[in-house]
Amino acid sequence: MTSAGDAGKTTRQLHRERTEAELLTIARRHLGEVGAAGLSLRAIAREMGLVSSAVYRYFPSRDALLTTLILEAYNELGSHVESAEICVDRVNYRGRFTASALAMREWALDNRHRYALIYGSPVPGYAAPTDTVAAAARVGLVLVGVLSDALRAGHAATLTPALETASPAVAELSSILAAGLPPHLLALGVESWTRLHGVISFEVFGQYNRMVLDTESFYALVIDEVLSRLNLPR
Amino acid sequence: MTSAGDAGKTTRQLHRERTEAELLTIARRHLGEVGAAGLSLRAIAREMGLVSSAVYRYFPSRDALLTTLILEAYNELGSHVESAEICVDRVNYRGRFTASALAMREWALDNRHRYALIYGSPVPGYAAPTDTVAAAARVGLVLVGVLSDALRAGHAATLTPALETASPAVAELSSILAAGLPPHLLALGVESWTRLHGVISFEVFGQYNRMVLDTESFYALVIDEVLSRLNLPR
DNA sequence: GCAACTTCAAGAGCACCGCTCTCTCGTTTT
DNA sequence: AAAACGAGAGAGCGGTGCTCTTGAAGTTGC
Numbered sequence: 001m002t003s004a005g006d007a008g009k010t011t012r013q014l015h016r017e018r019t020e021a022e023l024l025t026i027a028r029r030h031l032g033e034v035g036a037a038g039l040s041l042r043a044i045a046r047e048m049g050l051v052s053s054a055v056y057r058y059f060p061s062r063d064a065l066l067t068t069l070i071l072e073a074y075n076e077l078g079s080h081v082e083s084a085e086i087c088v089d090r091v092n093y094r095g096r097f098t099a100s101a102l103a104m105r106e107w108a109l110d111n112r113h114r115y116a117l118i119y120g121s122p123v124p125g126y127a128a129p130t131d132t133v134a135a136a137a138r139v140g141l142v143l144v145g146v147l148s149d150a151l152r153a154g155h156a157a158t159l160t161p162a163l164e165t166a167s168p169a170v171a172e173l174s175s176i177l178a179a180g181l182p183p184h185l186l187a188l189g190v191e192s193w194t195r196l197h198g199v200i201s202f203e204v205f206g207q208y209n210r211m212v213l214d215t216e217s218f219y220a221l222v223i224d225e226v227l228s229r230l231n232l233p234r
Numbered sequence: 235m236t237s238a239g240d241a242g243k244t245t246r247q248l249h250r251e252r253t254e255a256e257l258l259t260i261a262r263r264h265l266g267e268v269g270a271a272g273l274s275l276r277a278i279a280r281e282m283g284l285v286s287s288a289v290y291r292y293f294p295s296r297d298a299l300l301t302t303l304i305l306e307a308y309n310e311l312g313s314h315v316e317s318a319e320i321c322v323d324r325v326n327y328r329g330r331f332t333a334s335a336l337a338m339r340e341w342a343l344d345n346r347h348r349y350a351l352i353y354g355s356p357v358p359g360y361a362a363p364t365d366t367v368a369a370a371a372r373v374g375l376v377l378v379g380v381l382s383d384a385l386r387a388g389h390a391a392t393l394t395p396a397l398e399t400a401s402p403a404v405a406e407l408s409s410i411l412a413a414g415l416p417p418h419l420l421a422l423g424v425e426s427w428t429r430l431h432g433v434i435s436f437e438v439f440g441q442y443n444r445m446v447l448d449t450e451s452f453y454a455l456v457i458d459e460v461l462s463r464l465n466l467p468r
Numbered sequence: 469g470c471a472a473c474t475t476c477a478a479g480a481g482c483a484c485c486g487c488t489c490t491c492t493c494g495t496t497t498t
Numbered sequence: 499a500a501a502a503c504g505a506g507a508g509a510g511c512g513g514t515g516c517t518c519t520t521g522a523a524g525t526t527g528c
Contacts, residue, residue: 012475012524019476037271037357042514053517054477062515120355122439123271133444162458169448169455190446191433191456198432199425205356210367212424214403221403222425224396225463246495246504253505276485287488288506296486 020058022048024068031069035113036123041065066123071135073114078138080107085142093150093232100142101196101223108200115204119197140193141177147189148179150232157188157231192226254292256282258302265303269347270357275299300357305369307348312372314341319376327384327466334376335430335457342434349438353431374427375411381423382413384466391422391465426460 009017026044041062042052059065084103088095108115117123118136150156167183170190174183181189199222202208203215212218243251260278275296276286293299318337322329342349351357352370384390401417404424408417415423433456436442437449446452 010525015476015524035355040514041516051478052515053479056516057476116355119441120439121269121350160458160462162455166448166451166455169446169452172447173445187452187455190452191459194432194436194456195429197436198428201435202428202431205354207353211407212403213406214400217400218403218421218424221396221400221421222428224394225425228394229459229463244496249505274485275487285507286486287508290487291505 016058019048023055023058027065027069028072031117032111032113036066036069036117039066066117067129067132069114070118071132073111073118074132074135074138076111076114077104077107077118078135078142081139081142085146090149091153093146093153093155094227094234096146096149097143097227097230097232098223100139100146101219101226104139104196105200105203105219108204112204115200119201120205140190141179143193144177144179144181144186144189146232147185147230148181150230151181151185153233155231155233157185157229159184163187188230192230195222195226250292253282257289257292261299261303262306265351266345266347270300270303270351273300300351301363301366303348304352305366307345307352308366308369308372310345310348311338311341311352312369312376315373315376319380324383325387327380327387327389328461328468330380330383331377331461331464331466332457334373334380335453335460338373338430339434339437339453342438346438349434353435354439374424375413377427378411378413378415378420378423380466381419381464382415384464385415385419387467389465389467391419391463393418397421422464426464429456429460 023044026047027039030039030044039062041055041059045052045055059068081100081103085096085100088099090096108119163184166187170187171183173190174181174186177186179186199219203212203219208215208218257278260281261273264273264278273296275289275293279286279289293302315334315337319330319334322333324330342353397418400421404421405417407424408415408420411420413420433453437446437453442449442452
């Protein structure tokens with residue numbers, strides 16, 4: 001029953017790894033069922049046949065467990081979007097952007113509670129550690145990649161005075177990414193990214209209740225609008 | 235010490251009204267300090283010098299108290315936006331829209347926890363009663379009003395194929411509002427509204443942490459973008 | 469091989485939560 | 499004046515995160 005990677009490990013190490021994995025599996029399931037606010041260490045322990053205090057051998061606090069789940073969520077969303085975008089022909093910028101946008105919504109709808117965990121109201125008293133920023137940036141990097149590739153191919157969105165005025169607001173981010181994307185185009189990219197999340201979160205959080213009936217085609221509309229503004233070639 | 239509206243009321247009625255008002259005042263403050271998830275009936279009771287069970291004379295449950303606060307928040311945001319928009323010259327459609335958008339963000343930043351309460355991740359196990367929909371609609375009605383006034387004056391946004399495809403998604407809403415706004419323009423309006431909330435919630439929820447430095451000018455950019463798309467005349 | 473050390477889980481306990489029940493006592497109504 | 503009603507108190511239930519102590523089991527060094 002021992003896997004290949006178990007060589008040279010003491011029974012204690014093995015036991016610890018398995019217990020921690022089982023704990024996370026249950027935690028993930030609970031998170032999907034009751035959401036972050038309803039996630040209870042005691043309930044997880046109960047289901048594992050453990051006493052609540054034993055869980056603290058594995059996670060020093062509820063927040064630490066939450067942090068692990070947040071990191072997982074960011075990375076899962078990130079790789080979901082990445083693998084959707086990588087399938088599209090590199091010069092099909094429109095297709096790459098569309099695939100990414102659709103993948104974002106798809107993951108959010110399939111993982112509503114986890115989406116809420118990372119993009120919803122922050123859990124009070126909980127401060128996300130800095131480790132998460134790299135994982136959180138993955139989706140953004142995909143979109144920025146599409147835009148900078150399109151720019152290199154000579155396709156740029158039209159520049160407006162307001163766009164130039166707002167450029168300094170994202171200048172630092174622009175230098176961090178160093179993706180060869182000028183600030184004003186990055187600003188437009190950030191706005192597009194925000195725009196997609198605005199629709200997704202309204203759908204996931206139920207704000208469209210009796211407003212938008214066919215949320216899927218509405219999302220398609222938004223993608224179309226964003227693409228038009230970004231001026232990506234067909 | 236009795237006000238004008240107290241005539242003909244028994245001391246019990248007066249006492250009840252005052253206690254309920256004090257209770258709500260403290261609840262509002264706590265909400266602003268610790269957020270919805272941290273709002274505790276016991277803490278409120280403690281501060282009032284009451285025993286926790288006594289609070290249930292006024293609110294049958296924590297959720298009922300939350301519902302009251304949610305309704306208040308919707309209405310306060312609604313009147314905040316309304317009063318900002320009403321100050322602008324009626325034919326200045328761009329100005330009316332801008333004033334509304336700025337008022338939305340202003341209120342959200344001044345009332346972060348209350349904004350999270352109504353536009354953030356839904357409180358688990360809590361279902362918003364139908365009473366709230368009217369209050370929730372107020373902001374949307376302001377924006378729709380600007381758009382339909384502009385349309386009546388002959389200013390319409392450009393129609394795209396995707397816009398027509400998505401029109402049925404908001405057809406029902408269009409008939410409810412009956413604002414003389416054709417579905418495809420309403421769809422664009424809903425998208426604009428979503429777009430503004432996307433930026434605001436990202437700012438309020440801290441998603442722009444080290445990304446967008448000057449969130450105010452970034453918001454101005456978004457307003458400019460939205461206005462361009464809506465084709466409102468200067 | 470056994471002693472010393474480390475790790476795990478259990479259990480009791482603390483302070484908090486929402487909520488329910490009963491009981492008392494003062495107000496209101498009849 | 500008696501009956502009905504209402505507000506608050508208090509005890510209690512089951513739940514939460516988290517801490518501390520204690521005993522058992524695994525691991526390591528002499």
